[in-house]
Amino acid sequence: MRKRPLSWALLVVSSLLAAFGVWAGEASALWQKAVSVCLSCIGIG
Amino acid sequence: MERGRRRIQIFSLLLANSYWLFPWKDRIFQGWTKRICFPGLNCYSCPAAAFSCPLGGLQNAIAGIRPAFAVHQLHFGAYVLGTIGIFGSLMGRIPCGWFCPFGYLQEWLYRIPVRKFSLPRIFRWGPYLFLLFFVVLLPLFVVDVVGFGSAWFCKFVCPAGTLEAGLPLLAMEPGLRRLAGMLFFSKLAVLFAILAGCVVTNRFFCRTICPLGALFGLFNRVSLLRLRFDSDRCVQCSACRRICPVDISFFDGTDSINSGACIRCMRCYTICPAGAVSIDLYDVRDHTVQEEKGGS
Structure with missing residues (x-):
C-alpha cells in the first residue's frame, strides 16, 4: 500500500460503489434487463 | 506473451x-x-x-x-x-x-x-x-x-x-x-x-x-498496473511504434506510454530489443520485470 495511493483509493471507491449498487438492487435490475431480449440492442425497438 | x-x-x-x-x-x-x-x-x-x-x-x-x-x-x-x-x-x-x-x-x-x-x-x-x-x-x-x-x-x-x-x-x-x-x-x-x-x-x-x-x-495513467518507458535504454529503433495496434508513439515523446488510447496488448514490451519498456506493478522493481522477461 506504500505506493500509488490514488490507484488504491480508486480501487476502494470502485469496490464501495459496486457494493452500494448491489445493496441498492442494481445487480438484480441489471439481471432483469439481461435475461430478456433487448430490442434496442438488436435494432428493433 | x-x-x-x-x-x-x-x-x-x-x-x-x-x-x-x-x-x-x-x-x-x-x-x-x-x-x-x-x-x-x-x-x-x-x-x-x-x-x-x-x-x-x-x-x-x-x-x-x-x-x-x-x-x-x-x-x-x-x-x-x-x-x-x-x-x-x-x-x-x-x-x-x-x-x-x-x-x-x-x-x-x-x-x-x-x-x-x-x-x-x-x-x-x-x-x-x-x-x-x-x-x-x-x-x-x-x-x-x-x-x-x-x-x-x-x-x-x-x-x-x-x-x-x-x-x-x-x-x-x-x-x-x-x-x-x-x-x-x-x-x-x-x-x-x-x-x-x-x-x-x-x-x-x-x-x-x-x-x-x-x-x-481514463484509468490507464492511474491504474496499479502500468507500463514504464526508460528513455536511457531506448535505441530509437521505433519497433514499438511499428507494432503498436493503436499507433501510439512514446519512444519519441509524442505520446505517454500510459496514454488512454493504449489497449495494453504488451506488444511493445515484448518486441523492445533494448528492454526499455517494462511492466510496473506498484512495487515490483524494474530489474525484476526485466529478469522475468529474459527468462520467459
Missing part, C-alpha cells in the same frame, strides 16, 4: 458466450451470472451470452434514473461503474487488449490482406464523444413522458449488438424478423461500415467509437 494473450482472448470469447444450449431453448440465458458485468463489449442479448454487457447496463441505468428516483430507488449505475472502476484501477485498458471479444474479432479482421490505412490523431477523441453523448447525455436528457430515456449507443450504433444478438436472433425467430425495419437496416449498415473499417485499420472500432474503451482508458 503474444501467444498467451491470444489464448486468453479465445478463453474470454468462449467464457463470455458459454451458453451453448440456446439452439434447444426458446429463451436467452437466464442464469445468475448475468448479474456480473463482463469486462468487454459482449451483448447480453447474444443467445450464447452468459454475462452482462457493462455498456448496456450503464446506459439502461442512466436512462432509468428519473423513474428510479421517483420511486425512491437509488439506481444511478453505481454497480456497473464500480465494476468498471475495479477493473480499470487494477489494470487500465487490459480488458480491451486481452478480454474483449469484439477486440479479438477486430484483430482477425485486420489480418485480411488488403491495403491498410492509419488514422489521424483527432479520431482519438471519438470514443470520448460517444461516451459523453450516446452513453450519458442523450439517455439522461432525451426522455419520454414518464421520464425513461433510451440506450442510444445500443439502439443506433453498437456493432456487437447487431452482430452477436440481432443477426442470430432474427435468423432463429421469424416473429422478430417481421419486426425488422429501417432501424435494423441502419444498424446493419453501421455494422458493415465498422467491420470494413476494421479490415483496413487496426482496432478501428476501439480507436474511433468504443465508449467502454474510453472508460477503461
Whole structure:
C-alpha cells in the first residue's frame, strides 16, 4: 500500500460503489434487463 | 506473451458466450451470472451470452434514473461503474487488449490482406464523444413522458449488438424478423461500415467509437498496473511504434506510454530489443520485470 495511493483509493471507491449498487438492487435490475431480449440492442425497438 | 494473450482472448470469447444450449431453448440465458458485468463489449442479448454487457447496463441505468428516483430507488449505475472502476484501477485498458471479444474479432479482421490505412490523431477523441453523448447525455436528457430515456449507443450504433444478438436472433425467430425495419437496416449498415473499417485499420472500432474503451482508458495513467518507458535504454529503433495496434508513439515523446488510447496488448514490451519498456506493478522493481522477461 506504500505506493500509488490514488490507484488504491480508486480501487476502494470502485469496490464501495459496486457494493452500494448491489445493496441498492442494481445487480438484480441489471439481471432483469439481461435475461430478456433487448430490442434496442438488436435494432428493433 | 503474444501467444498467451491470444489464448486468453479465445478463453474470454468462449467464457463470455458459454451458453451453448440456446439452439434447444426458446429463451436467452437466464442464469445468475448475468448479474456480473463482463469486462468487454459482449451483448447480453447474444443467445450464447452468459454475462452482462457493462455498456448496456450503464446506459439502461442512466436512462432509468428519473423513474428510479421517483420511486425512491437509488439506481444511478453505481454497480456497473464500480465494476468498471475495479477493473480499470487494477489494470487500465487490459480488458480491451486481452478480454474483449469484439477486440479479438477486430484483430482477425485486420489480418485480411488488403491495403491498410492509419488514422489521424483527432479520431482519438471519438470514443470520448460517444461516451459523453450516446452513453450519458442523450439517455439522461432525451426522455419520454414518464421520464425513461433510451440506450442510444445500443439502439443506433453498437456493432456487437447487431452482430452477436440481432443477426442470430432474427435468423432463429421469424416473429422478430417481421419486426425488422429501417432501424435494423441502419444498424446493419453501421455494422458493415465498422467491420470494413476494421479490415483496413487496426482496432478501428476501439480507436474511433468504443465508449467502454474510453472508460477503461481514463484509468490507464492511474491504474496499479502500468507500463514504464526508460528513455536511457531506448535505441530509437521505433519497433514499438511499428507494432503498436493503436499507433501510439512514446519512444519519441509524442505520446505517454500510459496514454488512454493504449489497449495494453504488451506488444511493445515484448518486441523492445533494448528492454526499455517494462511492466510496473506498484512495487515490483524494474530489474525484476526485466529478469522475468529474459527468462520467459
